[in-house]
Amino acid sequence: MIPLLPDLLFTRGALLWALLLVPIVVLLPARFGTAAVRPAARWLRGAVLLLLIITLAGPLAATGTAEATTVFVVDRSHSVGPGASDSINRWVAETLGAAGTGEQAAVVTFGADPTLAAPAQPATTIDDGWQSVTAGDPNREVTDLASALALSRSLPVGEGRRIVLLSDGAENAGRAIEQANQAAAEGVPIDVLPVPSAGDGDLRVEAVTGPSAVWSGDDLTVLANLATGAGGEVTLELVVDGVVAHRQAVTLQPGASAYSLTAPKLPPGFHAVEVRVAGTPELDRVAQNNQAALAVVVRDEPRLLLVVPEGADSTRLHTAFTSGGAAVTVVLPAAVPLRLSELSAYDSIVLDNVPAWTLSTDQQRALVERTRAGGSLIVVGGAASYGPGGYAGTPLESALPVTVKVTDGTQRPRVALLLVIDKSGSMSYDPGGGTVSKIDMAREAVRQAAAALAPGDQVGVIAFNDEPRWLLTMTTLEGEGDSERTNGAVAQLTADGGTELYPAMQVGYDAMRNVPADVRHIVLISDGKSQSGSTESYQRLVSDVGNDNITLSTIAIGDDADTELLQSLATAGHGRYHQAVIAEDIPRLTLEEARSAGSQSVLRGAFQPVQQTASPILSGIPPQELPPLEGYDFAESRPDAQTVLTSDRGDPVLATWQLGLGRVVAWTADGGGDFAAQWEAWPRYDEFWGNALRWSLPDPTNSAVRFAAERRGADVVVTLDAVTANGDTIDLSGATVAITAPDGTLVTEQTPVSAAPGRSEVRLPSLAAGAY
Known part of the structure; x- marks a missing residue:
């Protein structure tokens, strides 16, 4: 810095030698204008040149007294490259050496921390020793301009001071503007001599972004943002815990670029993830900006509560979720916790073909609240789920991205309901000792079941004792006159004779397999043990029933009924088993079956699922690889749901949505064996359910x-x-x-x-x- 006047300094003082040209320019004759104006033109020409030279020399206006001290604040952070640092050293040395007599100076160097490299003293007495003061700074990755300016303002340097800041301005700590404002309020001027950043045009990693936490078993993918001033081939490395996990050669074009890098599955715990880049010396002049890092926490394997009805086999789903990295606990519906605090021990809850009536209202509400608070809920369909499971109008249904209510009458499935009723002599009394007989309640059950169906549905009644007899052949309901026909049929229902179940079942099956309907459902009501029919014959019959897409539910009355047989028939018939303890239970249970059949449906028949929208659940699975399904629970997607897969009719098969802070997956087919037998054998079955679980899991970064x-x-x-x-x-x-x-x-x-x-x-x- 060269002083020209007591209150004027120049940053490029060597240019002042050009002032010698000013007299020459003034003396050169002017070619234009009259003789009277030519002298003034020469002086004006000289004045313009004088101002131009002074401007190029970089004047710094000084304030204060002659004893004012100039504090040089020198950036020693790594963002200032070696070449720029050498230039700063030379400039400061030349300026100090050219200082006038009595001019004071001090030098502050900084990176993360400011250091008084040379205390206030006559400028010409400061030697080059200050240049090595910051070399030992353990943290030169930081540029803290604010701290350096604060130290410069606080130095005891006499009556006045001025600050000259030499930096690239790449501040990454503190707020320099606040210090500058305070200096201005104190009357301390700050002059800035900007220097080029080492990173300008240099190969560098500008940022690494990725999740701060992932689940155990998840891949870790990070995005590396690179920049370079010139194109060329570089080596890109992903380093996890100090070990190179991935290395690749990439060819960069000038400018910014981004690369996605995936680390192998990591064990639970803390992991340091770093991206490094290296290139030729022409591309990579500064090594300090060649890496960037982030910390990632891998959480323990997600805890999954798999809820299955009694007697059901969820082995295949259990295996799929386990292979997907979950710790699975299997419970019956009755064991589902009521308290939110207990449910919060599980990250995901899966209901596999679970009827709503096996969960209390409080249990259902707890499930919904757990999901809203950030949990995962997966509901798998089947013959006892969604509509058949009585979900309509329950708290559980409110949490689903689908509804089992049918709002469009043109889409309502056609229902055929056949009641096969035991009219043997034992039906003439109440098993609970009451005054109302079982046969009376059976008559009321027929009336209520027929009333629960809609016009266009079909209903039929077979009564049996020693032999079957049609009381009402399969009849299409029309609305008007239905009750008269039903009353006429049940009036013939009297109790006498023995119990021959198998022939009645055979007659009912033969009739139902030819009935044109979307839903064909048989309800068998009996209080005794059949006198004929072997286990093998029943198995063959129920197998035929299932092959023709007919479902069978059973109601056992009292303790004398063949509960083992009736329960096995309902299970094999993809229906439900009930037990009526007293006669009054018969109409209620029969009505439940009728409403279940009429308010929804299990639509059977092979179809190819149709993908409607992209979803992480199907990530990497081409639509043409999806196996066919043989049926599903009839439902409708809610307006806010994402319908991923549909049937050939357009009904939802796979739908998802966000519920509060949690996520819900609705799968209206089953987990395998009935609707999804080919899916169960599909090589990507585990991957599909693993994806569904991963999508629905709460954000692993969520923490209190x-x-x-x-x-x-x-x-x-x-x-x-x-x-x-x-x-x-x-x-x-x-x-x-x-x-x-x-x-x-x-x-x-x-x-x-x-x-x-x-x-x-x-x-x-x-x-x-x-x-x-």
Whole structure:
């Protein structure tokens, strides 16, 4: 810096030698204008040249007295490359050497921390020793302009001062503008000599982004943003915990580019993930900007609660979820926890063909609330789920992306309901000792079941004792006159004779297999044991019933009924088994079956699922690879749902949606064996259900305590926000925060200090770059 006047300095003083040209320009004769104006033109020409030279020389206006001290603030961070640092050294040395007599100067160098490299003294007495002061700074990855300016303002340098800042301005800690404002308020001028950044045009990793947490078994994918001033081939590495997990050669074009890198599945725990890039010396002049890192926590395997009805086989689903990395617990519906706190122990809950009536209203509400609070719910269909399972109007249905209610009458399935009723002599009394006979309740059951169906549906009644007899052949309901026909049929229902179940079942099957309907359902009501029919014959008959897409439910009356046979028939017939303890139970259970058949349907018949929209659940699975299905529970998608797969009729087979903070998957086919037999044998079955689970799982980064880190001056401040999902603050006064370095060693353990309700802080000394 060369002083020309007591209050004027120049940053490029060598240009002032050009002032010698000014007299020459003034003396050169002017070619234009009259003789009277030519002298003035020569002087004006000289004045313009004088101003141009002074401007190019970089004048710095000084303030204060002659004793004012100039504080040179020199950026020593790695963002200033070696070449720029050498230029700064030469410039400061030349300026100090050219200082006038009595002019004071000081030098402050900085990276993460400011250092007084040369205290205030006569400028000409400062030697080059200040240049090596910052060389030993352990953390030159940081550019803290604010701290350096604060130190410069606080130096005891006499009556006045001025600050000359030499930096690339790549501030990544503190707020320099605040210090500049304070300096201005104090009357301290700050002149800036910008220097080029080492990263300008250099090959560098600008950022690495990725999840802060993943589930155990998930792939970890990060995005690396690279930049370079010139194109060329470079080597890109993904380093996990200090070990190269992936290396590839890429050819970069000038400018910015991004690459996705995937690490192998990592064990639970903390992992330091780093991206490194290296190129030729022409591309890569500065090594310090060749890497960027992030910290990733791998959570333990997700905990899954698989709920299955009694007697059901969920082995295939269990295997699929286990192979997908979940820790599976299997329970009966009665064992589903009622308390939200107990359900929160599970990350995902799967209902596999579970009827709604096997879950209490409180259990259903708890399931819904757990999902809303950030849980995962997967509902798998079947002959006892959705509509057949009585979901309509329940709290459970409200959580689903589909509804079992049919709002469009043109789409309502045609239903055929056949009641096969035992009229043997034992039906003449009440098993509970009441005054109402079972046969009376059977008559009422017929009336209520017929009334629950809609016009266009069909109903029929077979009564049997020693032999079957049609009381009402399969009749299409028309609305008017239906009750008269039904009353006429049940008037013939009297109790006498023995119990021959098998022939009645055969007659009913023979009639139903020829009935044109979408839903064909038989309800068998009996209080005794059949006098004929072997186990094998029943198995063959029910197998035929299932092959013709007919379902069978059974109602056992009292303790004398053949409960084992009736239960096995319902299971094999893909229906439901009920037991009526008293006669009054018969109409209620029969009505339940009629409503189940009439309000929804199990639509049977092979079809190819149609993909309607992209979904992570089908990621990597081409639509043409999806196996056919043999049936599904009839439902409709809600307006806000994402319908991923549909039937050939357009009905939802796979639908998803967001419920509060949680996610729900609705699969209206079953898990295999009936509707999805070919899916069960599909090689990608486990992958499909694993994808469904992964999509629905809560965000692994969700935590009651969230961490954030920022630099404040030379320190790093870790902020902890501790708030529950309900918005309640958490007291962390007794907590301990442990900070580990990228190599896994413990940096410090501290008790957080409260900064605000729900917020605490931990302050750390300056840290080197890396994933902590």
